[in-house]
Amino acid sequence: xxxxxxxxxxxxxxxxxxxxxxxxxxxxxxxxxxxxxxxxxxxxxxxxxxxxxxxxxxxxxxxxxxxxxxxxxxxxxxxxxxxxxxxxxxxxxxxxxxxxxxxxxxxxxxxxxxxxxxxxxxxxxxxxxxxxxxxxxxxxxxxxxxxxxxxxxxxxxxxxxxxxxxxxxxxxxxxxxxxxxxxxxxxxxxxxxxxxxxxxxxxxxxxxxxxxxxxxxxxxxxxxxxxxxxxxxxxxxxxxxxxxxxxxxxxxxxxxxxxxxxxxxxxxxxxxxxxxxxxxxxxxxxxxxxxxxxxxxxxxxxxxxxxxxxxxxxxxxxxxxxxxxxxxxxxxxxxxxxxxxxxxxxxxxxxxxxxxxxxxxxxxxxxxxxxxxxxxxxxxxxxxxxxxxxxxxxxxxxxxxxxxxxxxx
Ligand SMILES: Cc1ncc(COP(=O)(O)O)c(C=O)c1O
Numbered sequence: 001x002x003x004x005x006x007x008x009x010x011x012x013x014x015x016x017x018x019x020x021x022x023x024x025x026x027x028x029x030x031x032x033x034x035x036x037x038x039x040x041x042x043x044x045x046x047x048x049x050x051x052x053x054x055x056x057x058x059x060x061x062x063x064x065x066x067x068x069x070x071x072x073x074x075x076x077x078x079x080x081x082x083x084x085x086x087x088x089x090x091x092x093x094x095x096x097x098x099x100x101x102x103x104x105x106x107x108x109x110x111x112x113x114x115x116x117x118x119x120x121x122x123x124x125x126x127x128x129x130x131x132x133x134x135x136x137x138x139x140x141x142x143x144x145x146x147x148x149x150x151x152x153x154x155x156x157x158x159x160x161x162x163x164x165x166x167x168x169x170x171x172x173x174x175x176x177x178x179x180x181x182x183x184x185x186x187x188x189x190x191x192x193x194x195x196x197x198x199x200x201x202x203x204x205x206x207x208x209x210x211x212x213x214x215x216x217x218x219x220x221x222x223x224x225x226x227x228x229x230x231x232x233x234x235x236x237x238x239x240x241x242x243x244x245x246x247x248x249x250x251x252x253x254x255x256x257x258x259x260x261x262x263x264x265x266x267x268x269x270x271x272x273x274x275x276x277x278x279x280x281x282x283x284x285x286x287x288x289x290x291x292x293x294x295x296x297x298x299x300x301x302x303x304x305x306x307x308x309x310x311x312x313x314x315x316x317x318x319x320x321x322x323x324x325x326x327x328x329x330x331x332x333x334x335x336x337x338x339x340x341x342x343x344x345x346x347x348x349x350x351x352x353x354x355x356x357x358x359x360x361x362x363x364x365x366x367x368x369x370x371x372x373x374x375x376x377x378x379x380x381x382x383x384x385x386x387x388x389x390x391x392x393x394x395x396x397x398x399x400x401x402x403x404x405x406x407x408x409x
Pocket of ligand 1: 041099100101102128130131165169194196197217230
């Protein structure tokens, strides 16, 4: 039986090799005892990101358009940092641009165009909405069947593309990227992974797993801020074969020659659409550097210990109050958040935020998600949050809240 005292959580924090990194983040709000467990939605602000943003803004003011010769390399330069420090990819395979949604559209389209003799896409019916919607649209546009299948099953020989999330946004389940990619390849399909919920928290290993394509956001575990630019990955042998369906000028070879017709640039830059967000890239650069400095293996180790503590505390204190674990118990099969299922999940989420100063989020129909980004989450944060949650339920405080959903949950 694990020692589930607060003192033990404190001891864990004292022994944490990543402990000092918490101080590299802006921690306003902690003064009045707030516990932030939603970094899986929007990561905290790194101090370096704030100063990089201020520097870039000053550069904009001073240099105006003469800044572009330097700025224009940022999407690939920061892409290379991500490739090496976070994604297990090679230089020249990652581009920071656009949103995850747009990048998914570009890559899914490109993959289907490259496999014209195949008639289907396999996707997870429980995937994040934007993934499902984009794939629906791309399949309809290309006249291809969209098959909703739970990850891990056999893949038919007419499938062009398997498109899945590495970590499930709702349950936190971690898919076996290597095994699923291998199964896709055995049937001649390409594998496209959305790594939004793993990049920065779980080793992604795009090269080692054989993944063909990937997309992901930078505002969760990479802490680059609300609406920060996303990234896309294309395995280098595929680069020449694949073309973006958005033929924007930034993706054209020699874009400033302003040529008459579109010709794709060599390399990953062909997946650019329009002008990249240079201010956004400043924050991505800082966020990625912090993750790389911590080391993805050390982050993973701490993340597993943090989610393990949630699971143990759930069993001891929350299961008797009607909660059910919505996340795999096997730590090798989950990412860095835990879903706690309860029929009153939405009212509990509201009560946690408004009465207990704990910030999780709600994902329907019945999950309270607790995210524990290892760069800045402490073991005592987890202990205190579960303690407050249990007390709130014991007192029935959540019953004082209405069940109607707000626009943002
Ligand atoms: C798996 C996954 N993909 C995509 C997104 C969001 O995409 P976008 O940044 O384009 O809004 C999220 C947001 O939480 C997500 O969890």
